[in-house]
Amino acid sequence: MQTINLKTLASALGLSVSTVSKALQDSHEISPETKQRVWQLARELDYVPNPHASSLRRKRSKIIAVVIPEVADSFFTLAMKGIEVVAQQKGYHTLIYLTYESLTKEQTILHDFQSGRVDGLIISLSGQTTHIDHVTALERKGIPVVLFDRIFEGTTLPLITTNDLESGYLATQHLIRQQCRRIAFLSVSDSLSITRQRQQGYLNALTDSHLPSEPDLMLTLPAHAADQEAIMTQLLTGPKAPDGIVASVEKTAILTYQLCEKLHLSIPEQLKVISFSNLETAPLLNPSLSTITQPAFDMGEAAARTLFGLIERKSLRTMLPLQCIPSVLIPRRSTQLLAG
Amino acid sequence: MQTINLKTLASALGLSVSTVSKALQDSHEISPETKQRVWQLARELDYVPNPHASSLRRKRSKIIAVVIPEVADSFFTLAMKGIEVVAQQKGYHTLIYLTYESLTKEQTILHDFQSGRVDGLIISLSGQTTHIDHVTALERKGIPVVLFDRIFEGTTLPLITTNDLESGYLATQHLIRQQCRRIAFLSVSDSLSITRQRQQGYLNALTDSHLPSEPDLMLTLPAHAADQEAIMTQLLTGPKAPDGIVASVEKTAILTYQLCEKLHLSIPEQLKVISFSNLETAPLLNPSLSTITQPAFDMGEAAARTLFGLIERKSLRTMLPLQCIPSVLIPRRSTQLLAG
DNA sequence: TTTATTTACGAAATCGTTTTCGTAAACCGG
DNA sequence: CCGGTTTACGAAAACGATTTCGTAAATAAA
Numbered sequence: 001m002q003t004i005n006l007k008t009l010a011s012a013l014g015l016s017v018s019t020v021s022k023a024l025q026d027s028h029e030i031s032p033e034t035k036q037r038v039w040q041l042a043r044e045l046d047y048v049p050n051p052h053a054s055s056l057r058r059k060r061s062k063i064i065a066v067v068i069p070e071v072a073d074s075f076f077t078l079a080m081k082g083i084e085v086v087a088q089q090k091g092y093h094t095l096i097y098l099t100y101e102s103l104t105k106e107q108t109i110l111h112d113f114q115s116g117r118v119d120g121l122i123i124s125l126s127g128q129t130t131h132i133d134h135v136t137a138l139e140r141k142g143i144p145v146v147l148f149d150r151i152f153e154g155t156t157l158p159l160i161t162t163n164d165l166e167s168g169y170l171a172t173q174h175l176i177r178q179q180c181r182r183i184a185f186l187s188v189s190d191s192l193s194i195t196r197q198r199q200q201g202y203l204n205a206l207t208d209s210h211l212p213s214e215p216d217l218m219l220t221l222p223a224h225a226a227d228q229e230a231i232m233t234q235l236l237t238g239p240k241a242p243d244g245i246v247a248s249v250e251k252t253a254i255l256t257y258q259l260c261e262k263l264h265l266s267i268p269e270q271l272k273v274i275s276f277s278n279l280e281t282a283p284l285l286n287p288s289l290s291t292i293t294q295p296a297f298d299m300g301e302a303a304a305r306t307l308f309g310l311i312e313r314k315s316l317r318t319m320l321p322l323q324c325i326p327s328v329l330i331p332r333r334s335t336q337l338l339a340g
Numbered sequence: 341m342q343t344i345n346l347k348t349l350a351s352a353l354g355l356s357v358s359t360v361s362k363a364l365q366d367s368h369e370i371s372p373e374t375k376q377r378v379w380q381l382a383r384e385l386d387y388v389p390n391p392h393a394s395s396l397r398r399k400r401s402k403i404i405a406v407v408i409p410e411v412a413d414s415f416f417t418l419a420m421k422g423i424e425v426v427a428q429q430k431g432y433h434t435l436i437y438l439t440y441e442s443l444t445k446e447q448t449i450l451h452d453f454q455s456g457r458v459d460g461l462i463i464s465l466s467g468q469t470t471h472i473d474h475v476t477a478l479e480r481k482g483i484p485v486v487l488f489d490r491i492f493e494g495t496t497l498p499l500i501t502t503n504d505l506e507s508g509y510l511a512t513q514h515l516i517r518q519q520c521r522r523i524a525f526l527s528v529s530d531s532l533s534i535t536r537q538r539q540q541g542y543l544n545a546l547t548d549s550h551l552p553s554e555p556d557l558m559l560t561l562p563a564h565a566a567d568q569e570a571i572m573t574q575l576l577t578g579p580k581a582p583d584g585i586v587a588s589v590e591k592t593a594i595l596t597y598q599l600c601e602k603l604h605l606s607i608p609e610q611l612k613v614i615s616f617s618n619l620e621t622a623p624l625l626n627p628s629l630s631t632i633t634q635p636a637f638d639m640g641e642a643a644a645r646t647l648f649g650l651i652e653r654k655s656l657r658t659m660l661p662l663q664c665i666p667s668v669l670i671p672r673r674s675t676q677l678l679a680g
Numbered sequence: 681t682t683t684a685t686t687t688a689c690g691a692a693a694t695c696g697t698t699t700t701c702g703t704a705a706a707c708c709g710g
Numbered sequence: 711c712c713g714g715t716t717t718a719c720g721a722a723a724a725c726g727a728t729t730t731c732g733t734a735a736a737t738a739a740a
Binding site: 046050053063074077084088094095111112114115141254261279280283285286 | 392434
């Protein structure tokens with residue numbers, strides 16, 4: 001079975017390759033009758049243009065890249081879905097890459113894009129990422145980039161974020177109102193802007209309530225699971241254990257739940273927990289988990305729309321350079337104040 | 341900033357394009373000295389070959405496609421991760437497509453692959469898919485295809501599955517042993533092989549325990565969320581409500597939990613629930629959810645390895661046509677037999 | 681020393697589309 | 711009826727890499 005291409009169609013119709021090509025693109029240079037003939041044969045033979053040839057000639061591939069640290073996380077999963085919906089609708093294809101929180105991997109992946117493999121990039125930075133030279137390098141080569149959620153401060157690249165500072169503040173304030181006095185803050189990276197923002201919100205809330213901030217209560221968990229568990233156990237069972245936790249990453253909340261079960265600590269009696277999370281099962285957990293729920297899907301959608309805006313009319317940079325879609329705090333049992 | 345390609349390198353070095361190309365591929369035709377010169381300049385100028393040109397000429401793109409019904413599902417998320425790990429390791433790129441359980445979308449997506457866009461395809465069928473002509477069409481065009489999890493019976497395409505029949509049996513048997521007598525079976529599609537297998541296991545278990553099978557207890561939920569809720573509510577509050585549920589899809593278990601809370605039905609006292617699921621939070625739910633946990637990551641990995649096997653040495657079809665990786669039943673509180 | 685073979689490179693065709701440009705033929709106004 | 715403009719198409723040059731083939735020079739074999 002030989003593959004069918006423009007040449008096949010052209011010779012079958014007694015036309016030239018260029019005519020067939022133009023006809024398929026509905027060019028005004030081609031007569032209506034010829035177009036009909038071409039379209040019909042193309043349909044009959046089930047012609048599908050070769051995308052590599054097309055990408056080579058036009059200098060655009062109709063492919064975008066999505067680079068995220070992790071996929072086993074409800075936020076990224078939902079964001080990806082938001083991106084994919086828009087991409088599919090716009091007729092774009094989506095390459096997905098996972099960095100597993102590694103800067104090196106992130107750099108390697110982005111480096112390849114210099115080749116023109118993709119028309120644009122949507123990225124959420126790895127936890128290790130402390131500079132974005134590899135990202136701006138792409139932008140300089142004319143490849144549109146949109147950062148979302150895990151952004152970088154002080155760049156002029158388009159950003160899609162949520163109100164992390166405010167949310168960190170509200171989460172902490174919520175715990176304080178539920179009478180927590182020793183509130184811990186958990187994260188997985190201290191280099192991320194998003195973490196710093198949330199943490200700053202946490203600190204501001206403490207200050208505003210005249211509570212001291214203790215370095216011991218601000219934990220950045222290492223990548224390795226076993227180490228995470230050790231450190232967390234130490235925190236929870238130590239003499240200066242917290243009575244409230246702000247989990248800035250979903251994973252750390254899950255870890256907290258697991259350890260509380262193991263250590264027979266009861267939530268919310270002994271420890272109240274609120275987490276940045278998009279877990280669909282948050283309301284079903286034992287106890288149901290209070291969350292700062294980010295507009296994950298919407299952020300993905302916004303990132304995609306912004307990217308396609310940049311791709312399709314590169315000149316007009318009239319798009320907002322920063323879009324902030326607010327999160328919402330949903331109080332549940334894990335932060336409930338119990339009578340007694 | 342002009343893009344740098346083989347011609348740039350060649351003229352800068354006073355060599356021909358073909359020599360440079362061969363040097364970069366470490367061809368034996370090129371002298372060691374020349375190779376060194378080429379490699380050094382390529383490194384200095386940060387040359388990255390254009391993948392579209394390369395894909396066009398060789399007839400392979402080093403891109404694979406992953407087509408799945410949904411991404412907001414822990415099984416598919418994990419499987420995707422398994423695939424991505426292998427792909428990254430093998431130097432392949434991964435295009436991701438979501439069908440949202442729609443056959444039409446699935447067909448449209450696959451149709452495009454006839455063009456040679458991808459070197460191979462890993463697919464898990466949509467809930468609507470009742471035939472796989474669109475899949476076999478690709479295979480016939482010489483594009484390797486691997487089906488995983490949601491496979492199709494009676495095809496010779498390579499399959500990666502888990503022991504659905506047996507797991508359906510074990511799940512049901514487990515409920516029976518916990519003294520359930522009216523056990524319902526929930527699914528989202530009755531056309532999927534995987535559903536039929538699980539359901540057959542369910543039926544076999546009933547028969548072996550001399551329990552009747554009632555059609556009213558075997559529910560295929562519609563796609564729309566509101567309808568799902570109505571039907572489930574009817575089931576749970578009706579006069580012939582079940583005392584046990586086998587959820588063949590994670591979503592249906594979550595729905596059950598949500599409704600039980602709303603309807604003030606207590607699990608496991610009034611209703612025991614076991615679900616096919618890979619939820620990381622299953623142990624943390626209220627109550628903790630008994631699951632049939634599928635080897636999602638491993639299945640993804642196996643699918644990818646099988647695919648690359650087919651791609652890289654197309655001739656030897658010595659690979660197993662069917663790989664079955666067993667699931668495990670993890671009993672938790674949601675099916676616990678309470679004293680009294 | 682002559683012939684055969686290897687070594688190291690370049691010219692050019694090729695992959696399948698897109699796009700520019702050229703040009704017959706048809707059509708137009710005057 | 712004649713210069714000028716459309717109209718509708720084809721030839722050919724891209725896009726950037728790969729690969730086949732040809733060939734001078736260098737080396738080996740006889």
